[in-house]
Amino acid sequence: MPKLCSSVLDAIGATPVIALSGFADPGGPNLLGKLECTNPGGSMKDRAARGMIEWAEQHYNLEPGAQVIVATSGNMGVGMAMVCAVKGYRLLCLVDAKINPATERCMQVLGAEVIKVYQRDETGGYHLTRLARLESLKAEYPDAVYLDQYDSPAAVAAHQTTTAPEILDALDGEVSAIVMVAGTGGSSMGVARYFKEHSPSTDFWLVDEEGSLALPCNKGAGPRHLNGMGTSIAPSNYVWPDFDSFVDHVVYVHAEESIRAAIQLARTDGIMVGGSGGAAVHVMRNIAAAHYGPDDNLVAVLPDHGSRYTETQFDPDWLAARGINVPEIFDEKPSP
Ligand SMILES: Cc1ncc(COP(=O)(O)O)c(C=O)c1O
Known part of the structure; x- marks a missing residue:
């Protein structure tokens, strides 16, 4: 990013990668988040x-x-x-x-x-x-x-040439796994492409919401609640054979566990993300325990800030109307 920006567009990118020390399990791998809400429009x-x-x-x-x-x-x-x-x-x-x-x-x-x-x-x-x-x-x-952002080589290229190299650079090339969420595919396919070329040993984990039709391995349509994730179509950005060669693992999540994880991250590390960021950190912590050791660096891309969701994903009435059960999050105080 230039020292002096000629417009707000020069301020896009160069987002921080932050250790999520409170959210991570003690003794486990290093969990990190790329905080995309610091882009000037508020998201990746x-x-x-x-x-x-x-x-x-x-x-x-x-x-x-x-x-x-x-x-x-x-x-x-x-x-x-x-x-x-x-x-x-x-x-x-x-x-x-x-x-x-x-x-x-x-x-x-x-x-x-x-x-x-x-x-x-x-x-x-x-x-x-x-x-x-x-x-x-x-x-x-x-x-x-x-x-059409669902079929956009320009969107893929934007993440391939900025988001991905920023992550690799922040960790001096030592990235064991990347966790990203699925939507139109622009961000995840861009980052996955870059890593397969420049850091092929990095595992690429892609997370989608149950009921989404975005990915070739989807399990059929169903109700979806997370913003930015879950699609009614299969975006061309995820075309074969690219998908198979760039994405190592796919994990499906529910809105409930994702929103819970987003609230937990806010309380453990002071980082407020939307439900899709919650999905990413939820999966990152699960795979950390099952697949990685204390020397590994795992990075989740956190697409946006949570503050825009106070009337939806972080609103008790909104959650109750959709049958999403998060009883502890509004009552329980974190232990001192
Ligand atoms: C909050 C949020 N998370 C995830 C995504 C998915 O990103 P992409 O469309 O690049 O797959 C989006 C896309 O709009 C989003 O807004």
Whole structure:
């Protein structure tokens, strides 16, 4: 990152890698988290948003005032709204009813137009409904450029060239395992590609929510609650044979254990992440005990900050309405 940033876009990346000493089991491997909420838009998606807009500039010759459309579960919309604000493009974010109110408001504050769909698709998610609405939007905005983050070599490349080398550099090349969560695949496939090339001995663990159809080995559609994880389609970013050659292990999680882990991390290490970050640290701690020793460094990428989820994943009523049981987290105080 330059000493003096010419715009907020120069402040994307160079996020810290932090030892999660309180969360880790004593005597076990070193557990570390890459804190992506320190990106200026608040999540790792800032990296992909900048990469995708720069790609569009090369391929569509975007002029100031150009209309861009993106379908987003939240963080990509915020990141892209930030990039478009700097560059003078108009952005339409196609979102769905699962979005956090705070995230939606951030997009609007950054100048984006937000259109929301409310009907669940047959997989229990909303993406297929969003895609249907996208067709009508394309007719309404014939000059708009639609950027598909589910099929985006630019998003993959953004993480391959920034997130991954930052991790390897922070640990002087000594990374035994990376744990990332699955969504559109941009972040995980970018990081996995880099590590297979530059540190092939590093194990790559990918985490998805039960009921998601994102990965080739999915177990069928079901209800999903975590933001950013779980998809109604198989994103092209996870195409064969790349998936098999870059991803070593897949683990499925439930929202409940993920949200519990996120709250526990906040209390043990003062790091507040969203439910997807909770999923990553939950899996990291489980695999640490089963597969690694005290000299190993395990890194979980923590996609965003937890503060945007106070009305959803960290709200007792929201949790109760979805049958997600986290009784201890709001009552129990950590021991002194
Ligand atoms: C909070 C959060 N976690 C995880 C992901 C998944 O990342 P990706 O889409 O790069 O697979 C996203 C993507 O939007 C996200 O917002």
